[in-house]
Amino acid sequence: MPQTVRGVIAREKGAEVEVVDITVPDPGPGEAVVEVQSCGVCHTDLHYREGGISDEFPFLLGHEAAGVVESVGEGVTEVAPGDFVILNWRAVCGQCRACAKGKPWYCFNTHNATQRMTIASGEGVGTELTPALGIGAFIEKTLVAAGQCTKVDPSADAAAVGLLGCGVMAGFGAAVNTGGVGRGDSVAVIGCGGVGNAAIAGARVAGATTIVAVDVDPRKFETARGFGATHTVDAGNEDVVERIRELTGGFGADVVVEAVGRPETYEQAFYARDLAGTLVLVGVPTPDKQVTLPMIEVFGRGGALKSSWYGDCLPSRDFPMLVDLYRQGRFDLDGFVSERIGLEDIEEAFAKMERGDVLRSVVVL
Incomplete structure (x- = not known):
């Protein structure tokens, strides 16, 4: 059954973000629902809020995330419920001309979840949300394409390794x-x-x-x-x-x-x-x-x-390798985590980011 969870949206250009109730559908074919454990606050999320990416408001913000797969849809083989994953916005297709040339990190046909999450209550109830970079992870649970989930070592700190989802990997x-x-x-x-x-x-x-x-x-x-x-x-x-x-x-x-x-x-x-x-x-x-x-x-x-x-990365190749380097003490992902915050603190995190006070504020759920 669809679930109602809390998430952070940008309702209109330049307006402060809001924490609202959001409906997350059951995963369809090729999709997965992920219980989000952490999500970094990236400049890209601020660009979405300011209308610098597109005008497809309202946006469900957040994309530098790690969490645990809760459920998967029909035909999913990449991951299974219980897997600890980092989310990525480059789910390669395996069929386009770049993939066919053996260069999937240039994939020209990356994909996202087909279904949309929606506002569950209050103003705009039922309105479809546009997930930031096809992820939308300032939320307790999110719906993504299964190919956007990269399984990594579950002993790693989610707040640190989740940052591989965007800025650190880039x-x-x-x-x-x-x-x-x-x-x-x-x-x-x-x-x-x-x-x-x-x-x-x-x-x-x-x-x-x-x-x-x-x-x-x-x-x-x-x-x-x-x-x-x-x-x-x-x-x-x-x-x-x-x-x-x-x-x-x-x-x-x-x-x-x-x-x-x-x-x-x-x-x-x-x-x-x-x-x-x-x-x-x-x-x-x-x-x-x-x-x-x-x-x-x-x-x-x-x-x-x-x-x-995106650092010309291939998530399936690079994320596990970088997590291993982190666990070996050779790549200091912890050093990027300036503070751990809640969903209600994102607007202030944007201000800190603009002032240059932090490398990354990380929402921990």
Whole structure:
């Protein structure tokens, strides 16, 4: 039978979020109901609230989540009731042209649950909700496509490993999967929020020996060093490009990860890499942002200019591996958890996030 649970919605553009009763249907074919244990508060959820993603209000917010599968629908074989899972928004189809080429991390036909959760009482009762990134996990139980559930070691802390569902995976994957950071490489990361610090941590795991953290807020440098940064650059008071070159023997970094999404920082990243170096854009720009570069520089410097979407990850491959690294003490996921909060605290968590006071506030249910 359908269940009624509490969840957090954004009813209209710019309005404060609300905790409301929500109806969760029984899982249909290919679907699963997951009892959510934790969900990180990500910038993407704020973008949804502000109408920066789409205008399909009301939204059921939350997507960086971990929990336990409660029930599954017909035909589901990936997971079973009782499995501890991390939710992902890249449930690959296995049939599109990317999957057929053996590159499922680029899947062009990812899928979500077919049924919609709805408002259960009060204003707008019966209204269908649009789940953030096809997940909607600021809720006690959520309905997703079974392919969005990745089974991992149940001994791991849900609040920590759930962050692999978005920001941490995006940053780690930007360095390791997209950037191809390897042993002995030099790496610069511009922007030391959650995604940037995950890129720093990924570079350390991959064996980079010089890791330069760049930000305009010096408060962030201690945390960046904790994740593996060997040097820091205060972008508010130093020439970023020249300083990165100084720290890399005068050449520039082998890989530069831009985790801000602004034209000026992208340009810095472009010129701060070595000849034949790689620039990875993982910061999400707004639609109005544009960058202009001299074509002779694009040609003459060589290398690669890449974009990283979700860290070019394959959840079934990457989530279990990263959870294992976490349990071995080689990847500090706990360091990303700034505070543990309740469903009622999300609006304040947005404010803390905008002020740069936290890496991640994590809702614990």
